[in-house]
Amino acid sequence: MLKRFRIPAKSIPWYRRHVEAFMADHPNTRLRSHSAKSIIDWLERIGREPQINAWQYRQKVDALRILYGHCLRQPWCSEFDWDRWLNGARALESDHVSVARTVEMIEKSVEDPKNHLARTFPDLYRRFLVAMRLPDYSINTEKSYLNWINRFLRFHNNRHPCDCTESDVASFLEHLALQRKVANATQSLALNAIVFLYARVLERPLGNIGPFSYSKKPKRIPTVLSIKEINSLLMQTKGVNQLILQLMYGTGMRVMECVRLRLLDLDFDYRNIVVRAGKGKKDRTVPMPDLLISPLQAQVEQVQAQHKNDLKAGFGSVFLPDALSRKYPNADKELRWQYLFPASRIAQDPRTGVLRRHHLHQSAVQKMVKRAATATAIRKRVTSHTLRHSFATHLLEAGSDIRTVQQLLGHADVSTTMIYTHVIGRGGQGARSPLDRLAGQTHGHTGI
Secondary structure (H helix, E strand, O other): OOOOOOOOOOOHHHHHHHHHHHHHOOOOOOHHHOOHHHHHHHHHHHOOOOOOOHHHHHHHHHHHHHHHHHHOOOHHHHHOOHHHHHHOOOOOOOOOOOOOOOOHHHHHHHOOOOOHHHHHOHHHHHHHHHHHHOOOOOHHHHHHHHHHHHHHHHHOOOOOHHHOOHHHHHHHHHHHHHOOOOEHHHHHHHHHHHHHHHHHHOOOOOOOOOOOOOOOEOOOOOOOOOHHHHHHHHOOOOHHHHHHHHHHHHHOOOHHHHHOOEHHHEEOOOOEEEEOOOOOOOOEEEEOOHHHHHHHHHHHHHHHHHHHHHHHOOOOOOOOOHHHHHHOOOHHHOHHHOEOOEOOOOEEOOOOOOEEOOEOOHHHHHHHHHHHHHHOOOOOOOOHHHHHHHHHHHHHHOOOOHHHHHHHHOOOOHHHHOHHHHHOOOOOOOOOOHHHHHHHHOOOOOOO
């Protein structure tokens, strides 16, 4: 069966050992006598063993999936949420959005040999991090600016920025527009990063850059799924995975906003969900879909039971931002601070080495959406953000006010939200085709 599933030959002995380890932990139970509960209990227990790497954990889950789902063909396997255990094992990276923005990570970042700016100009990179983190720019902005600064330096053969002039900046921007064919927004982002480097890091603001070619690549209209396509996509998932997709479509949350939800963010009395520290460090409130009240309550109960067992095993802590962890030193083990969608195993905090249960990695959701879209007949390009686009478009189609949709999405400017009016034909492109009018006058006969 392992060969039929194209498991590599070098991995087959390990799969067999994982099953043997499961059998050894249940010496008085026949394989066919196990239920979904005993599988869950075992996966939760080994998920608290920190020496097990993510790939090893996924192998154990996959071994049981093939054994019970395809060798023994147990009836409960069709409803078992294997994806939750397989995809929830990935640990957060040291530069992940949830944990990267701490003081102690500055020196670790400078020492990272993979970082081009840190390797070439370590003092400059240290100053860049301080300039980014004192005003509390987002980690995504920091990564984006760093990427463009690195590309700017490589374009000019690693010359120190102080040795570059305004004309060198213009030549780099022209290269992006003419050779790399980047979008106008991408070129603007590169310019913002370079301006930040000179003004805030080097404290030598740029003068007049002079004329350069602007990118004329048009801005794309977002992909939107129909109600039928949304239903088709959701039908390809089940369990927690389906709940996550329903929540993203039903509230318009971004993927990171969804996976970072904590239990205290759910207000079942007022039917609201608080999205904390979204894009631009802004909090907002979105309505809790009535359809998801019961599934969300069941998920909370599941997290509560898991957290209780984690505490018994000597774990149970969760990541808190520095300010909160200092103000509430014991809050990291309180139930209300636990993530709504926790990882399936305990992992080391990349900053401190503390063993914690982090939230589900966003890549697991992105891969899940891709697999679900591939399994349907949808020919559009579908990503996790497509659910957000569909949420906004369907609200406008239902008659919601554009300002209300703006607030629910967390857009700073209503012009960003206006793009969805073009999708549904309420903008300048909302004219009806003259062919349709001709067809109506001839009672459906066009003469073509």
